[in-house]
Amino acid sequence: MTVEVAVGMVLGVAQTLFAALQCKELKEFCSKFKYDSQLEALRGTVETIQKVLLDADSRQLELNNQGLDWVNKLKDAVYEADDLFDKFATVAQQHKRMPGSKISKKVHTFFSSENRLLFGFRTCKEIKEIRKKLDGVAKDHTQFGFSDVYRPVKRKEETWSYVREDSIIGRDADKEEIMGVLLRESDSSVDSVSFVSIVGIGGLGKTALAQLVYNDVRINDEFDLKLWVCVSDDFIMQEILCKMLKSATAQDHGDIGAEGVQNKVRHCIEGKKYFLILDDLWNESRDEWLKLRDFLQVGARGSRVVVTTRSKRVAGAIGDYPMFRLSGLSDDDSWHLFKRVAFNRGSREIDDDLVDLGKNIVKECANVPLAIRVVGSMLYGQEKSRWKSFQRIGLSKMVQGEESIIKILKFSYSYLEPQLKSCFIYCALFPKDYEIEKELLIRLWSAQGYLEPINDMQNTEDVGEEYFSILLQRCFFQDVIRRSDGEIYSCKMHDLIHDLAQEIAGKESYLMEDTSKSPFDRKSRHLAISVRRPLVLSPSDTFSKLSGLRTLLRHRWLVYESQVSTIIANCRRLRVLDLHSLRIKALPSTIKNLLHLRYLDLSHNKDLETLPESISRLYNLQVLNLRCCFSLEELPKDLRELVNLKHLDIIACFDLGHMPIGMDRMTGLRTLTRFVLGPESSKKGQTGQLRDLVPLINLRGTLEVIFEVGYTYDSMNSEEEAYLSNKEHIKALTIQENALWHHYKIVDERLLERLEPHRDLIEMTIFGYKGVTLPRWAATLATTLPRLVSICMRHFHDLQHLPAMNQLQHLKTLVLTDMPNVELMESDNNVALSFPSLVDLTLKKCPRLESFPRCPRVKTFDLLRLNEALTFCEQRDDEANATTPAASSFSASSSSGDNDNNSAGVDVFDLLRLTTDNLELIKSLFGESIRSIGELNLRNMKVESLSSVEEEYLRKYAFSIRSLRFNSCRNLKSLSGGGIEHLTNLACLNIWKCPNLELEEDEGFPWKDLHALSVLELESLPQLIDLPKGIQYLTSLQSLSIQDCEDMKTHPEWPHCPKSLRTLSINYCPELKSLPEAILPSLTRLRISLSNGLKERYDELNGTDFSKISHIPDLSLEF
Structure with a gap:
């Protein structure tokens, strides 16, 4: 076993320990109790240990059992010291808090004259003991060849070689061979659906080849429906059908039960000629496969299913269907791929020595694309000496097969910087083929202290973004999914990369997927559980083994509510605690004892009504996730005491009636998804106020401002300022009044004026408005909010004119509903193309709307309960100053820039869906402009x-x-x-x-x-x-x-x-x-x-x- 296997994760812990010892508050605190000299001595010991670990990590030595035992003792001592000084740093920071806070009063009481000497004595004793333990282990480092010479850790350059997912080399012939089979008429007289399997070892590019086939335009032309499902290790029919449903509908349908899933999938594929990819199939049981095969036969004749697998036995279980055996790349294609990822594409000259070295390295990669990509990405931008050392390490001893690939991946892992190793190993907690959300991963890394800012100007989220980018560009992550704004939402890990992470992590960062094996080992510091049936945990046995646990994640695990208290009582060192979707009705007040806790997930506990006030004692808490706690009525009154809280997610907490006092003091918040104002919010000093939003300038992402029944706004208070315009990172804003159904209107022109968002807003939703006209910013959207992609405006009962929106260059979705008095939308005749990006338009319950600007690129129209005299129109130059636009037909420009059929300059619509209650209106609106309709809904x-x-x-x-x-x-x-x-x-x-x-x-x-x-x-x-x-x-x-x-x-x-x-x-x-x-x-x-x-x-x-x-x-x- 190599040293990096033993020390990779503890490097991050040593880093957090050293940072804790540098804490200013801790130094001052220790000075008061006269043991600052002990602290200084311990700091020197930890610095030595940190250097030893860095040396051990960089030298990649082979250790005997004695050496491994020594490393494990050192790790245990570092973990213990980190826990101890995290506690000391927390108490010190609490002690320094302003005297008025309740926590400070409790701390000051604790440090009264009768307790002060006792606490000082105990603390000094604990520091001496941990220093002795660390010294005792560290002094033996020379026996195993380690040095305490300082080796600075340098951060890599930010420019990296990134291989796009569509940059697949050397598989054109393979693709065409498979396409020939898929497009050939089936000779089966029995089955509607036929199958093709792609077989090959991991890393050869089976998934990449399947992606090439899946995205071929001929597949789109030949089949009615395409679906992609990654099966991975477990062959469970219901989960496969869930993934099929998500692929077919682009929606997550939640827990709808086995019957609900089968119903919906059947509805999606029945009678349709569909194309399905089942990627990474492992199950060799023919009986299990036949159940799925029979289900799939409801498709129309000619449907095709492509299976990728590493096993020929799996392909045999499928039946007597074509099997394509995938081999490695050719030598030329292997070199071509390596050059693309290892050298600067813009460089015309490449060092001849690097070329020779590169060709030798490629030979040892066994023509396996994954190995070539990983090695090439790792060597990109490195000095020639690094290339030579990589070649010397042992590549020449490798033989072809998956074992050789794992060895190559280990070398690439060994070249990661120490802090990145901790981050990578932590990913072993996610199951194979798991869609890892980037924001979640960065928050988990932060909770463990792995993210080290360079200076005070950089925050941990920025560091996390950088680390994620490096791991992605080094090919440790793949299959990136992006949001509409281009930001990365999630990624996955290749199966072999996942195997590598789990092998290195061992029991230290452990994913339990098999209930027949107990994961509860004292070595486990991070535990994730993904099992499908209740896991019975014995308080007297199991939990005693978890005392050192720092992470408890549950991907799939039925925990009984009674076990929550047991977990809290036994796992006092937790940094991350995941209790989502457990139907918890009450959280134990003992949660306050989790002093180290940084991340708490209580989301989707639908029956949770209140939180214990003691949760406000979790001083280190950074993330509190309460999403979809539908019954939650209020937040803790002292929530403001969570001074380190960065992310508070309360989306869909529908029973939440108000915000607590003091939200304006939580200036470190970066996520606040919902801000609720109830009747009490109208009175100062009782609950949170609307003005509390003003200081929260670091908010980003999504924000909902909710006005409940009974809230009143003092529109005459001239001292009130703009509440949202200083929040440049908020991208999606919802303003909603829930009083609408009680015939009580809240949001007027004065209030909406003060809710003006920052000009970088992407999505805007407003539910309920009682003004006749709009405030300045809402009446000039093209100027004030030029980057809008989505607008939804509903229940504007008194509004008469809509502002011009047709010049919004990025607007893709527009929903206007329940506007009984709106007569027109003003338009700007100076734009080259009206609504140039709009693809989805909904106009509903607008009975007086007489005119609407042209929208020539829309693909989906929902037009219901509208004025029969409605016209789509444009302004003529001579009417630029007219109040009412002049009517015209669709004739100004083509519906798309590349549409050859629009040479006459007439708008043409190829509609995916048309929903209407009046085809006469559709005829008058569009004339001959509609060329095709895929789905027609008559309502x-x-x-x-x-x-x-x-x-x-x-x-x-x-x-x-x-x-x-x-x-x-x-x-x-x-x-x-x-x-x-x-x-x-x-x-x-x-x-x-x-x-x-x-x-x-x-x-x-x-x-x-x-x-x-x-x-x-x-x-x-x-x-x-x-x-x-x-x-x-x-x-x-x-x-x-x-x-x-x-x-x-x-x-x-x-x-x-x-x-x-x-x-x-x-x-x-x-x-x-x-x-x-x-x-x-x-x-x-x-x-x-x-x-x-x-x-x-x-x-x-x-x-x-x-x-x-x-x-x-x-x-x-x-x-």
Whole structure:
């Protein structure tokens, strides 16, 4: 075992210990008790130990068992000393606090005359003991060849070689071979879905090759839907389906249960020709695989699934399908890749010696892309001597295979700076393929003290950003996801990099994923638990082993509320405590005893109503996460005592009625997601005030300002200042009044004027406004907030004119809802293109709106309850000063700069979705400008039957409409004669809440023409008594859903049910007595709920005909 395995993480601890000993307050405190000489001597000992650790880390010596025992003793002593002096530093800083604070009073009481000598004696004794222990271990360092010669730690340059994810070299031929298989007609006469496997050792680029295929434009043209799922170690069908659902919808659906997940995934893929990547599959059980394979067969014929795996046995378990064995890169491609990451791309001349060295190093990388990338990134920008030493270390002894790659990765790890090693090893706490949020990771690093600012001008978050960037650019992180503003949101670790982190961390930074093995070892300083069933912990045995624990994270673990007190009582050295989603109703007051705690996550505890006041005694707390604690009514009154708190997340704490007093003193806050003002907030001295926001200039990210019922604002107070304009780092702002539903309006022009945000704001949402006109800043958005990307304005009941927004160059989303008196939006005729970036537009409940500026690049329109005289228009030059813009058609410019079909200068719209209650209005608004519509939603239409307008639209866009929905059309009686017969490409038809529609009597409905219809959903149709006869002609129908049809009484044999059906869902149809027996053998999914008429025949326990459905793989019965 090499030394870096033993000391990598403790380097960060030694760093924090040395910093604690430099604490000014601690020095003053010790001086008062006359043991500053002891402190100085200890500082010298720690400095020596720090140098020894740095030497051990840099020299990469091999140690025998005695040497390893010595290193472990040294580590234990350093951890103990760090805990001790973190306590001393905390007490010293509390002691220095202003006398008026409650904490200071308690500290001063403790340091009364009768206690002072006793405390001084005990402290001096503890310092002597820890110094003796450290000296005793450190004096033996020369026995193992270590030196205490100072070796300065230098921070690396900030310029690095970064390999973009699309820079994949040498896989074009492999991609084309796989594409040929995927695009070839399937010769299977049985399965709708066929499979292809890509097999190869880790690091060869299986995922990268799959990404190349996935993003090929031919895949987009060939398939209706693309999905990407990383399976990783555990093959659990429900988790795979959850990931499929997230990939298909781009949303996290939370915990909706196994049945809910299967329902939604089935709805997404049923009848569609889909393309699915299952990346990094390990499971070799054919039985488990067959369950998933059967589920996937609901897709349309021609669907494809690509599996990547390291195991040929896994590929064999999939079945007799094509298997592509991936090999290493060619020598030329390997060198090409190395040059890209190891040399400056802008440099025309490369040192010949470096070229020779590089080629020799590449040979030892076994043509494995991951190894080449990591080594090249590590050597980028290094001196020639570093290249030579790297080559000498032992690359020539390596053999091809995953073991050689791990060795190369270890060398790259050894070249990290000491503080970066601690940060990297800490990542072993995350499961494989885990999406690691950057902000979370930096906050965890900070809680452990790993982030060392260069000077007083730099904060720990800046250091964390730098460290993250270095690890990313060195290829220790990958698969970056960015926010809309370009900032990195999350990343992942390659499986081999993850293996490396866990191997180096050992039990010190340990992820428990297997409940058969106890992780509770005294060596564990950082523990993360990810298990799927309750983990029984014995207070008398287990927790006694956790006394040295500094981190407790739970990715997946059911902790009983009673165990929380036990954890707090036994784990007193915790810096990080994760108690999210435990349904905690109350947090023990003993939380105050966690003196070292920096990070506390209580998020998603929906029943948590209050926090103990003692939480305000957590002096070192930096992060308090209370997100989605829906029932939380108030924050601790002395919250202001948390002087080191940087991040307070109270998003979705809906019952929170006000903020505590003294928020204005918490100037170190960088995150404050919600600021609530209730009735008491109107009175000085009782709760937090709106003006408390003014000093909080370091806030960043998201901020919601919430006005609750009863709040009153003194608009006549001229001393009040702007509350938000000095917050340049706030990117998303919501101003919301919850009094709206009580017919009580709060936000007026004077108040909104003082809520002006900084000009760098990206997203703005305002719910509720009672002014007739807008304040200056809101009336000139293009000048005051030029960087806006999203605007949402709702419930502006008295406003008459909207400000000009069409000149906002970056605006992508605009939502305007419930503005009953707005007549127009002013527009600026001086812009070259109106709304140049807008892609999503919602106009709803604006009955007086007469004109709206052109928006030629929109892809999604939601237009509901609008003035029938509404026009999209532009200002003419001769009307630049007119109050009301002049109407015109879409004719000023093309909808996209690269649209060759717009040579005539006419706007053309290829809409992804159009939602409307009035197609006549759509016709008058757009004329001939709409070229295609993917999804048409007709909502709240008042007609009894489809008119010539509906017929015209359905006929005109029949080639592109894949989804048609009728929603809440309460007067609609018939769908015949409305143009549905033209929709030969229609894949999904949804009819919902149309109480007068009689489908089975509608003989004119063109069922025969819907050749491609694969999904039919009928919901809340009280007139539906029997299945329409015409449904028998839907030869492509694979999914039928019938919900909330109380009087439906189908024929016992269901004679009209198409034989192609694979999924049948029945919910709340109490009069239904039988199922379509002819198609039961071919069903792969059956869902029955709240339909007691079917219980007698199909109940699992006593049903007379249960045997007829028992074979169905995906079966759910809830009578």
